[in-house]
Amino acid sequence: xxxxxxxxxxxxxxxxxFALGQSLMFGVMRLTNTAQGDFIILGAFAVIAGVSVAGDGxxxxxxxxxxxxAFAFGYAxxxxxxxxxxxxxxxxxxxxTFGLSIVIQNLLLxxxxxxxxxxxxxxxxxxxxxxxxxxxxxxxxxxxxxxxLVATAALQWLxxxxxxxxxxxxxxxxxxxxxxxxxxxKKVYAFATAIAFVLIAIAGALxxxxxxxxxxxxxxxxxxxxxxxxxxxMGSFWGTLAGAMILGxxxxxxxxxxxxxxxxxxxxxxxxxxxxxxxxxxPKTRG
Amino acid sequence: MSAPLLATQGLKAFYGDAQALFGIDFSLAPGELVxxxxxxxxxxxxxxxxxxxxxxAPRDAVRFKGEPVGGLPPGEIVRRGLAMxxxxxxxxxxxxxxxxxxxxATANRKGPWNLQRLYALFPILAEKRRQPGTSLSGGQxxxxxxxxxxxxxxxxxLCDELSLGLAPIVVREIYAAMPAITGEGMTVVIVEQxxxxxxxxxxxxxxxxxxxxxxxxxxxxxxREQISQAYFGIEAAHA
Amino acid sequence: MTNMPPPLIAVERATAASxxxxxxxxxxxxxxxxxxxxxxSSWMREFVEIACYFIFAMMWxxxxxxxxxxxxxxxxFFGFGGYVxxxxxxxxxxxxxxxxxxxxxxxxxIAVPVSFVAFRLSGGYFAIGTWxxxxxxxxxxxxVSAVGGGSGTTLTALRGIEKVTRESTxxxxxxxxxxxxxxxxxxxxxxxxxxxxxAIRDNEVAAESQGIPVARMKLAVxxxxxxxxxxxxxxxxxxxxxxxxxxxxxVNWTAFAIFMVVIGxxxxxxxxxxxxxxxxxxxxxxSDYGTWYLLGLGLLAIVVTLFFKxxxxxxAQQRWGWSLFPTQRKLxxxxxx
Numbered sequence: 001x002x003x004x005x006x007x008x009x010x011x012x013x014x015x016x017x018f019a020l021g022q023s024l025m026f027g028v029m030r031l032t033n034t035a036q037g038d039f040i041i042l043g044a045f046a047v048i049a050g051v052s053v054a055g056d057g058x059x060x061x062x063x064x065x066x067x068x069x070a071f072a073f074g075y076a077x078x079x080x081x082x083x084x085x086x087x088x089x090x091x092x093x094x095x096x097t098f099g100l101s102i103v104i105q106n107l108l109l110x111x112x113x114x115x116x117x118x119x120x121x122x123x124x125x126x127x128x129x130x131x132x133x134x135x136x137x138x139x140x141x142x143x144x145x146x147x148x149l150v151a152t153a154a155l156q157w158l159x160x161x162x163x164x165x166x167x168x169x170x171x172x173x174x175x176x177x178x179x180x181x182x183x184x185x186k187k188v189y190a191f192a193t194a195i196a197f198v199l200i201a202i203a204g205a206l207x208x209x210x211x212x213x214x215x216x217x218x219x220x221x222x223x224x225x226x227x228x229x230x231x232x233x234m235g236s237f238w239g240t241l242a243g244a245m246i247l248g249x250x251x252x253x254x255x256x257x258x259x260x261x262x263x264x265x266x267x268x269x270x271x272x273x274x275x276x277x278x279x280x281x282x283p284k285t286r287g
Numbered sequence: 288m289s290a291p292l293l294a295t296q297g298l299k300a301f302y303g304d305a306q307a308l309f310g311i312d313f314s315l316a317p318g319e320l321v322x323x324x325x326x327x328x329x330x331x332x333x334x335x336x337x338x339x340x341x342x343x344a345p346r347d348a349v350r351f352k353g354e355p356v357g358g359l360p361p362g363e364i365v366r367r368g369l370a371m372x373x374x375x376x377x378x379x380x381x382x383x384x385x386x387x388x389x390x391x392a393t394a395n396r397k398g399p400w401n402l403q404r405l406y407a408l409f410p411i412l413a414e415k416r417r418q419p420g421t422s423l424s425g426g427q428x429x430x431x432x433x434x435x436x437x438x439x440x441x442x443x444x445l446c447d448e449l450s451l452g453l454a455p456i457v458v459r460e461i462y463a464a465m466p467a468i469t470g471e472g473m474t475v476v477i478v479e480q481x482x483x484x485x486x487x488x489x490x491x492x493x494x495x496x497x498x499x500x501x502x503x504x505x506x507x508x509x510x511r512e513q514i515s516q517a518y519f520g521i522e523a524a525h526a
Numbered sequence: 527m528t529n530m531p532p533p534l535i536a537v538e539r540a541t542a543a544s545x546x547x548x549x550x551x552x553x554x555x556x557x558x559x560x561x562x563x564x565x566x567s568s569w570m571r572e573f574v575e576i577a578c579y580f581i582f583a584m585m586w587x588x589x590x591x592x593x594x595x596x597x598x599x600x601x602x603f604f605g606f607g608g609y610v611x612x613x614x615x616x617x618x619x620x621x622x623x624x625x626x627x628x629x630x631x632x633x634x635x636i637a638v639p640v641s642f643v644a645f646r647l648s649g650g651y652f653a654i655g656t657w658x659x660x661x662x663x664x665x666x667x668x669x670v671s672a673v674g675g676g677s678g679t680t681l682t683a684l685r686g687i688e689k690v691t692r693e694s695t696x697x698x699x700x701x702x703x704x705x706x707x708x709x710x711x712x713x714x715x716x717x718x719x720x721x722x723x724x725a726i727r728d729n730e731v732a733a734e735s736q737g738i739p740v741a742r743m744k745l746a747v748x749x750x751x752x753x754x755x756x757x758x759x760x761x762x763x764x765x766x767x768x769x770x771x772x773x774x775x776x777v778n779w780t781a782f783a784i785f786m787v788v789i790g791x792x793x794x795x796x797x798x799x800x801x802x803x804x805x806x807x808x809x810x811x812x813s814d815y816g817t818w819y820l821l822g823l824g825l826l827a828i829v830v831t832l833f834f835k836x837x838x839x840x841x842a843q844q845r846w847g848w849s850l851f852p853t854q855r856k857l858x859x860x861x862x863x
Contacts, residue, residue, distance in 0.1 A: 032650025034598070084832050090649040091596050095788050095831045098598070102781065102824035106817040163389075169381040170390055176341060177377045182362040182394040182439070219777065223661065226654045230647075264665040267658055271643050274655070278646040 003135050004256050008249030010137070012228075013145030014210070015244035017203035018221050019228035020151055021196035023240045026229070028168045028192040029086060031093050035101040037221030039197065042104050043070065043204025044213045048117050056120050063119075063205040067198050074197025079190040086189070101218060108215035116212035125210055144206050148241065151199060155237045158195075168192055220263075227270040233280025242282055290353055292317045292474055293338070293369070293443050298348040298357075300330075300337045307333040309498045315443065320465070320475045322485035322506070325495035326518060331478045332374050334495070335445045339371045340364045351443070365394045370441035374448045374478075376432040378420035385416040387431050391438030398440025399471055405434040408467055426457035433461070437468065444468065446477045450484060462488055482514060496520045558701055562694035570697040571765065577700040578762040579782060580802040581707045585754030586783040587798045588711055592720070593747035594727040596649075598780050599656025600755045602640070602663040603633040605774030607756025608763040609667055615683030617672075622683050623699055626760040633756020637749045645744070657777065664775035678770025681763065696765050703761055707754060708799075714750070723747065788827050789838055800838070 022036050033039075043066060050062035085092035121140070128136035159165035170178040171188045179185055207213060207221075224247065232243025247266055254265025273281065291314035300308035308330050315321055325331050336342040337357070338349055344357035351369055370391075378387050388402060406413035409430040415423060420431055429449060436444055450458040458481065465488055469475055479485040485492060486506045494502035494517040502509065502517030562570060582604060590596045611629035615622040640659055647655040668676040684692055714720055725733040726740050734740050763769045782805065790801025812819040834841045 026650070030649070032654065034650075034654065081828075081832070090653070091590060092831050092835070094596055094598075094650055094653055095784055096828050098781065098784060099824040099826075099828040099831070103821050103828070106821040106824070109817045110821075166382060166386055166390065167393075169386075170379045173379040173381050174377055177373060177379070178390070180339060180341065180361045180365065180371060180373065181390045181435075182365045183390075184362060219657075223654070223658055226651070227658065230651065230655075260669055261665075264662065264669075267662045267665070270658060271662070274646050275643055 004252045005249055006131075006135065006137065008252035009245055010141035010145055010248070011252060012241075012245035012248030013141065013148040014203070014206065015224050015228045015248055016148040016152060016241045017144070017199060017206065018225040019232075019240045019244055020148075020155060020237060021199040021203070022222075022225045023229050023234070023237060024155065024192055024196045024199070027235060028172045029189050030172075031082060031086060032090065032097070033196075034094060034097040034222060035104060035218070036200070036225055037223075038101045038104040038218030039200045040204040040207060040221050041213055041215065041218045042108065043201040044119065044208030045108055045112060045117070045204075045215075046201070047119055047205045047208055048112075048213075051119060056122075059119060059121055059209075066201050066205065070197040070201035071194045074200075075190045075194035077197075078193035079186065082193065083186050083189055105215050105218060112215060114214055114216070116214040117208070118212045119205065119208040121209045140206075140210050144210065147202060147206065148244075151202070152237045152241045155195075159237075164191065224266075227266065230280055231270060231273050233283030235284035236282055239280060239282035239284065243280065246281070291315055291350075292352060293476075294350045295338070295348055296350075298334070298337060298344060300333050300342050300344060302333075302342075307498055308337065311495075311498075311500055313493065313500070315474060315476060317442075317474055318469070318472055319491065320469055320477070320489045321491045321493065322489035323476060323478045323493045323495060324480070324482055324485050324514070324518065325501075327480075328497075329495040330498040331495050332447055333498075335371060335447050335476070335478060338364075338445060339369060362394070365439055365441070366396070368396065368440075368442035369445070370436040370439045370443070371445040372429075372432045372436045372447060372449065375451060376425075376428045378428055378431055378435075380419060380421045382420055383417050384412055384420050384423065384431055387420040388412075388434050388438055391435035394439045396440040400437040400440050402438075405437065408464055409434060424457075425453050426460060429453060429457075429461055430464075433464070441473070443474045443476070446475065448478055448480060450479060450481045458484065482518070486514075494518055555701070555705060559698065562697055567690070567693050570693050574696055574700040574761065574765040576802060576806050577704045578758045578765075579786065579805065580798060581703060581761070582755055582758040582779060583783040583786040583802055584707055584711055584798040585751045585758070586780065587787045588714075588754070589747060589751035590787070591797075592715065592723045592727060593744060593751070594730075595744065595748065596653045597644075597656040597751075598653045598777065599644075599658070599660035600751065600783065601775050601777060601779040602656070602660035603637060603752040603755035604759035604762075604779050605660075605663060605667070605771070606636060607633040607759035608769050608774050609673060610756075611760035612679070612681050612763060612769055613673065615681055616679075619683070622681060622764050623695060625683075626699060626703075626757065626764055629760030630753050630757035633759070634749050634753030637752030638745070640752075641745055641748050644748075645741075660775055660777070664771045667774070668771040674770070676771060678768060678773070681767045681769070684764075684767065696761075699764070700761055703757055707757070710750075710754075719743070719746075785823055785827050789830055791838065791841075804838075 018037070018040060022033060025031050025033050046066050046069070047059070047063050050066065051059055054062055081096065082093065085096050125138070125140045127139040129139060129142065130136050157165075159168060167178070167183050167188050168191075170181070171183060171185050175185050178188075204213075228244035228247050229240050230243065231246050232239035232241065247270070250269040251262050251266040255262035257265070293313075293315040295311050295313040298308055298311040298313070299306065311330075311334060313334075323331050323334065333342055337344040340356075340359050340361040340363070346357045347355045349355070349357040351364070351367060354367075356364055356367065356369075379390065382390065385402070388405060392401075406416075411427055412430055412434065415427065420428065423431065433446070433449070436446075449461055453461070462484060465475070477485065477489065486509075489506050492502070492504065492506050492509060492514070493500055494514060496517060497520065501520065502513060558573075561573075582600070586597070586600050589600070607629040609629075610632040611622060611625040614620040614625035614628055620628070644652060644656050644659060667673060673679050715723070722733070722738045722743060725736065725738060726743060730740055759774065763774070766773075786801030786805045787798050788801070789804055790797030790799065808819070808823070812822070830838060
């Protein structure tokens with residue numbers, strides 16, 4: 001049982017990275033990015049493509065190089081496409097991001113075919129660290145967990161202690177008055193998405209290292225990200241992390257009981273949390 | 288007579304298809320404190336919003352320091368030195384008192400107002416600086432909103448209904464800070480429902496009625512009768 | 527000749543163009559009904575498929591455009607209707623054609639407990655939440671071996687019937703469903719309830735303060751949309767004869783509905799109709815291009831959403847005042863004598 005929980009926690013680290021970008025975008029501008037999972041997969045394939053050009057030894061270099069590209073891409077996407085969909089009606093942003101999801105999946109299919117691919121890390125994904133006699137923790141999952149913790153703390157710090165974070169909170173509270181103060185909401189939104197896309201790229205690279213990825217994997221990752229955010233409660237990054245952990249543990253328990261029901265079990269727990277405590281387990285409600 | 292610091296000419300404003308302002312002529316000289324009074328729906332807030340760019344206005348209809356500024360984005364107008372304390376305070380709930388004040392300084396203008404001076408003017412805010420902005424009482428929130436606007440070191444300060452929802456004693460406390468603000472040469476426009484307070488603090492009054500200026504004159508010269516007639520739109524009886 | 531002066535304001539409902547359209551529509555239905563006697567069976571099969579797309583899209587449109595609820599999970603009811611129809615046919619010995627409306631009914635009923643969960647969310651998160659629920663449906667049915675588990679099963683109840691009879695009956699059933707669905711939505715939106723729905727969509731709080739029972743109306747729309755989705759699903763699998771969880775609960779159904787409605791225009795009745803026709807045409811001529819076709823659809827949806835906010839049909843309505851199904855009441859000033 002302990003091993004199941006530990007595996008769940010490690011999985012939760014990965015889900016945290018899936019979810020942080022979503023949490024950020026929704027928190028700042030109430031935008032639901034239904035292409036979240038597909039962008040993660042796109043990030044993984046970007047690294048794969050980069051490695052095929054630069055060579056197998058350059059994996060980490062390529063992964064790092066993708067990050068600023070992701071930042072710029074996210075900024076431009078928000079500035080020139082998604083900003084136009086913001087407003088009271090959720091439909092435009094949903095349709096546009098949904099359309100992007102379809103475009104990405106099919107583009108990847110065309111470029112890479114449907115075969116699953118992986119990012120070669122020279123065996124890192126099979127290395128383990130022994131914990132006592134019975135339990136072995138994967139090195140890569142531990143790295144993922146560490147990255148998740150650092151990312152969550154960094155985001156929390158950014159929001160609470162920096163001028164940029166303050167402008168995120170202000171613009172999310174009251175866009176009109178924030179603009180009255182002199183903020184350019186369009187640029188602030190673009191920065192938020194840019195940061196979200198860096199997180200997406202990190203998540204994609206790690207996902208591609210830990211397992212195989214194929215072009216149609218996106219939607220399931222979106223659902224995991226979304227569930228983590230809802231279970232944890234909106235408005236708090238540590239809440240998202242907690243939600244991701246709970247989801248990971250729940251899935252692992254489900255897999256233990258019956259391999260066919262793992263993901264189903266996670267969905268069910270999510271729905272139960274939604275019914276019993278719709279605001280999530282650790283919400284930071286705002287006025 | 289020097290050119291007005293802020294002036295509008297024939298200013299019209301619309302909310303969608305509904306017209307709210309029907310041609311407002313207004314002028315403001317440096318150092319003045321002018322009050323705009325009128326009943327609910329008279330167009331006072333719309334007027335201030337047109338000045339600050341929150342409501343669309345034709346380019347030439349609003350002139351600030353001689354430049355046409357109608358229709359410019361609010362950020363640009365605040366950078367030029369025109370700031371507003373919005374109706375209903377509208378503090379940022381996710382920000383602390385101090386963070387709310389800091390937001391006002393986004394425009395980065397030089398001037399006498401900074402956090403220390405504000406805390407000296409409103410000591411209670413220094414005490415509560417780390418609390419969420421909206422956890423304060425109404426009067427204290429008004430102080431924060433006022434301070435937030437001052438942090439941008441404007442040349443013209445617009446105050447939209449400072450007294451809204453506040454007890455009279457609190458209102459007096461807020462207005463007691465006015466001399467400190469105008470003492471530095473700040474030009475101020477206040478929109479007020481409290482006519483008595485408006486007459487007390489201002490040098491000139493504009494009265495709005497259904498989107499038009501129904502009366503204008505020096506606060507000392509206008510009689511109560513004139514004001515209430517202009518306020519309610521009753522035709523003045525000629526003796 | 528009365529002595530009363532003519533009213534200064536009259537409320538006009540139907541334009542001359544729409545009256546003609548109604549007559550044309552009836553004529554088309556009659557012609558279409560005769561198709562099995564002179565047309566090829568492939569046409570009938572295609573019609574059934576288009577009918578399913580159209581009904582599903584129209585119901586999605588009702589939910590999103592009029593109910594104000596954007597759902598990415600309507601396929602849950604589509605598949606549920608299909609599976610219930612199949613189970614009634616295969617296990618309860620019911621005539622599958624009778625089981626179609628029953629499947630729809632089942633979908634409408636299960637929408638009630640589902641709404642209890644889904645309505646906890648709103649906006650974009652409601653959309654994804656409904657997707658999760660659809661996934662639960664899919665995974666659940668994939669684990670029930672009685673209906674073939676993950677690989678699905680066949681509709682055996684129609685085995686004994688002659689192919690020609692089966693295809694004609696399916697076709698007529700589809701035609702009837704299309705007409706019924708259009709009539710249902712059209713009459714619903716013209717009624718007082720329809721106006722109430724618009725009020726809710728525009729401003730929920732204000733509508734509530736006017737005494738409109740918002741929660742009940744939202745549930746009603748959700749139920750009707752689920753019923754319609756279930757109808758489309760049951761019909762589809764009566765035509766297809768084979769069902770599987772991946773086909774029944776695929777999110778592509780909603781994706782296609784979104785395309786049809788977005789291109790045709792959300793919130794307008796003709797929108798899904800125009801969208802379905804355009805979609806069918808695109809499908810016919812371009813689906814051979816597989817991924818590029820889908821990619822193109824995605825880009826088209828993005829472009830239309832960004833630049834033609836009312837959809838292409840909505841754009842035409844604004845630009846040239848076209849309207850086939852008038853649900854608006856135009857306020858006219860009568861010309862003084």
